[in-house]
Amino acid sequence: MITMIVVLAVVAVLVATLVSVYNRLVRARNTADNAWAQIDVQLKRRYDLIPNLVETVKGYAAHERATLEAVVAARAQAIGARGPEEQAAAENMLSGALKSLFAVAEAYPDLKASANFAELQEELAATENRIAYSRQYYNDAVLTYNNAIQTVPANIVAGMTGFTPREYFRAPGEERGPVQVGF
């Protein structure tokens, strides 16, 4: 009888521990998913701004076709990217294309003086900043989640229930260290 009680008690403690650890892992995973969703919101905001920007530049510098097409292509590739690693690479390419576009704009004083262009430029800079904060928030959430599923004893529960490590959303090379927002 005593043996039975001891066994039941041990099983109850084990089950309670498993449930507690599992719930903690689920919370960490949901936080990471939520953080990724926040990045997605900011990225979509940037994608939505780009067509307006391209149209505005086209109005003043229509013959800069190659630069404009590169931006449109980079945007399309970024929209189609899947997963943090692929997304980060596509965003890096899009940032490069946008930089080229703004460099081109330097040669067109009328374009630079356009209020619409200035507004779009400012809005894009603010969006870049939000993306940077979202990325930091996501990477912090992924770090917490990955630590949770890789440390003992949670790794045992994670292994049994299919929790896998998440990828970080890597910053483009030039944005490591202090962030400089602007074009």
Next chain:
Amino acid sequence: MGAWIAAAAATGLWLLLLLALAVATRNPDVEPGPATGELAGQSPAVVDLITGDWRLCDEAPSATLLDLAARGVVAVEEIGPELSLVRLRGEPGDLRPYERLVYDHVRSLSVDGVVATGALAEGSRDLGRWWKSFRKKVIVEARAQGLSRPRWSRAHALLLGVAAVVPAAAIGIAVAADDARHDGGPGAAIVSFALLVTLMGRLNGERGTAEGARAAAHWLGVREHLRATGRFAEQPAASVTIWGRHLAYAAALGLAPRAVRSLPVSTPADDNRAWSDYGGMWHVVNVRYPSRLLWGRPPGATILRGLAAGWFTGFPTWILLVVAAAFGVWPDGLVLPAALAVGLAVAGLPVVRAISDLGGAATVEGQVVRLRRFPDGGKANDTSKWTYWCAIDEGASREVRAMCLSEEMWLPLREGDRVRAVAGRRLGWIRRVDVIEGSRLRDAATYDDTGEYAVDAPENLGEVRVLPDRPPGAWDGPADGRRRPE
């Protein structure tokens, strides 16, 4: 004896006069007006004052920031459930003095025009002075709008001051008559006069005018409307984009605690949860202050403490084992080895850690995120000894263990300084620290607390409730958990 009775009677009469004036100058009764969504012309901070029984609650600065966001001076953006940003948007234009105070604080903290909402508690300002300056400016505006006035008019102050001469003189005479040898009468009279005038000053405060009572009644009607129509209690600060100025007024009226909590403009920075902008972006750093048993002491002192601990455990163990051996329950040959083993085990850990730190101190480079000093043991009231703590964010982890250092090194440091420190990582003791780059907060925009309103708004303005009991049914100040600063 007769002189003392006369002095007591004079003091009693003066206190009665004070009480009578306090009753005569109490705040007007405010009956909440009909529920309405019409926002009148007062700012959220002034609304906070007049609906808070003419005492400013500490929601006012947060409500002011929300108002600035609603007016487009700044933007509040939500990045995640635990991260929102305040973004400066161009030139703010004409702001009221207290709005400028809040704006300057946000600007002083911003990096690339952005500050995390949680980081609003950071900075090197003196919070007490900042709050007084804010309060004075709000009160001045309320007075200018005819909504508020000082409790004591010049006539009241003159009457009470002149009348206080009588009990003070009576006390002086009583002391002189009681102890003619020491001639303490004049001194007692001066001290008594000072005490009575101080009491009078302490009971001073802001009181509402009839116009103020009408405005407060209107705003209490707005409060009823907002309470019935919006779920402001659950709204985050970023929802100001949707709700506009209504959220700012809801915050001032105590209906939006979540939004207010997320904008800690007038809240002291948390000891354990610091916001750092090291690396160019605001992020949270959790700071721990480990127990000082094996942490936060110089290596030499740690070795001495370790040896002492080893001795004070090894020696009693040896005595115990000698006695045990005498009774035959412990082998004679193991008395000394066992006692030595116990002593060495106790002394070993601190000594090894200290030697390790002596041999290989690490260079720590980062930003000072917390500088604190805590009483070091002793009696509860004994604050003569302090432990000085410094937490450095190296950018590698969101968890930081604060380290200790000497007072001489601690004093010149400021939160936000970029430093290079030579420290022992096992004992958490900083041997040397150099400031690479001073905190940008040192040169941040200052605030106007130069005492321009000192005459009309003494420091205790709005802090003292003279008559706590109000007639039944009357509005009795914020009963909704709104807080007033200490």
